Amino acid sequence: MPLAERIELIKQLEEKRGSNILCYLTSLRGGVPSSISDDAVRVIFDHLLLFQSRPVERLDLFLVSNGGQSHVPWRLVSLFREFAKSFCVLIPYRAYSAASLIALGADEIVMHPFAELGPIDPTVSNEFNPIEDGTGRRLGISVEDVKAYVNFIKSTVGITHEDELIKAIDVLVQKVHPLALGNVERFLTQSRMIARKILNTHLESLDTHTMDEIVENMASKLYFHGHPINRREAKNELRLKVTVDLAPELETMMWDLYKDYEAEFQNQEFFDATGDLLSILNKPQQGQPMTREYELLHAMVESRRLSSRHTTRRFYTLFQAAPNQPGLREDILSRGWSHSLVS
Numbered sequence: 001m002p003l004a005e006r007i008e009l010i011k012q013l014e015e016k017r018g019s020n021i022l023c024y025l026t027s028l029r030g031g032v033p034s035s036i037s038d039d040a041v042r043v044i045f046d047h048l049l050l051f052q053s054r055p056v057e058r059l060d061l062f063l064v065s066n067g068g069q070s071h072v073p074w075r076l077v078s079l080f081r082e083f084a085k086s087f088c089v090l091i092p093y094r095a096y097s098a099a100s101l102i103a104l105g106a107d108e109i110v111m112h113p114f115a116e117l118g119p120i121d122p123t124v125s126n127e128f129n130p131i132e133d134g135t136g137r138r139l140g141i142s143v144e145d146v147k148a149y150v151n152f153i154k155s156t157v158g159i160t161h162e163d164e165l166i167k168a169i170d171v172l173v174q175k176v177h178p179l180a181l182g183n184v185e186r187f188l189t190q191s192r193m194i195a196r197k198i199l200n201t202h203l204e205s206l207d208t209h210t211m212d213e214i215v216e217n218m219a220s221k222l223y224f225h226g227h228p229i230n231r232r233e234a235k236n237e238l239r240l241k242v243t244v245d246l247a248p249e250l251e252t253m254m255w256d257l258y259k260d261y262e263a264e265f266q267n268q269e270f271f272d273a274t275g276d277l278l279s280i281l282n283k284p285q286q287g288q289p290m291t292r293e294y295e296l297l298h299a300m301v302e303s304r305r306l307s308s309r310h311t312t313r314r315f316y317t318l319f320q321a322a323p324n325q326p327g328l329r330e331d332i333l334s335r336g337w338s339h340s341l342v343s
Contacts, residue, residue, distance in 0.1 A: 006257070017090075024063055024064075024299075026065040027296075027298050028267045034065075043337055059080055074194045081105075104199055110243045110250075210239070277316065293313060295313050306340070311338065
């Protein structure tokens with residue numbers, strides 16, 4: 001859909017909600033690395049500066065993401081509170097991890113029937129993380145996986161003697177650097193702290209016990225980082241401020257807008273440069289590599305007056321590494337945000 005037509009959908013949603021709409025989406029396309037990250041904060045700030053008054057009565061964030069950097073939600077929620085008397089989140093589909101943390105800061109979480117939140121336990125990656133055999137990439141460590149290992153040893157296996165527990169921990173340390181494990185604990189503490197700070201932006205009267213329960217439910221008690229939290233579960237079991245009884249017209253408008261973004265990101269098409277090159281070009285001969293350049297869309301921020309896109313230009317070279325074994329080299333030619341004013 002052309003940009004002008006998508007902006008018209010945003011305006012119609014604004015009229016329906018009586019709000020100012022800001023859309024922030026990261027790609028859900030398989031094979032395309034995308035996440036909520038620091039660089040989007042400045043871009044979102046530029047969009048907020050275009051509001052004709054400050055603070056606006058209501059700001060609605062149309063949000064879709066698999067997650068990202070765990071400290072960014074606090075920056076964004078604080079920023080939204082500066083620009084709006086009421087801050088709400090509209091979730092048409094998936095808002096996982098860091099996106100769920102952003103939702104915790106909203107006065108109202110409006111979830112489409114197809115919408116999902118996710119646990120807020122972070123997956124940690126730094127220079128001390130273990131390296132995957134074959135690819136050389138650093139493996140992320142789930143905070144809850146580390147806790148689950150210790151609980152498995154103590155509760156399931158039944159090892160409680162101190163010397164045996166030390167041996168079990170030593171096995172873990174042989175695979176994972178101790179500083180990586182220390183980083184896991186730091187991120188776990190940070191995740192809970194940010195969740196509490198975000199909740200306090202609009203639930204100051206909430207008693208400590210109830211707030212702790214919400215944080216623990218979102219951070220630890222769902223057990224699996226990929227667990228999808230539907231809107232009934234979010235409202236009734238996790239006791240979040242979720243609106244579930246939406247007017248059919250609002251549901252349709254949210255879904256129509258998401259489908260347009262879905263097509264823009266090509267979320268239904270897995271990106272596989274190797275397979276693509278092999279399928280559209282002749283089989284490479286020894287010493288004759290095949291190449292192709294791609295532009296990949298990673299994130300979008302849009303409002304009625306401005307459209308911002310984060311893209312990378314990548315150059316792929318497919319070569320014959322060994323008989324019947326193609327190799328692929330990736331070169332990133334450019335990356336960054338581009339902006340288009342809406343007439």
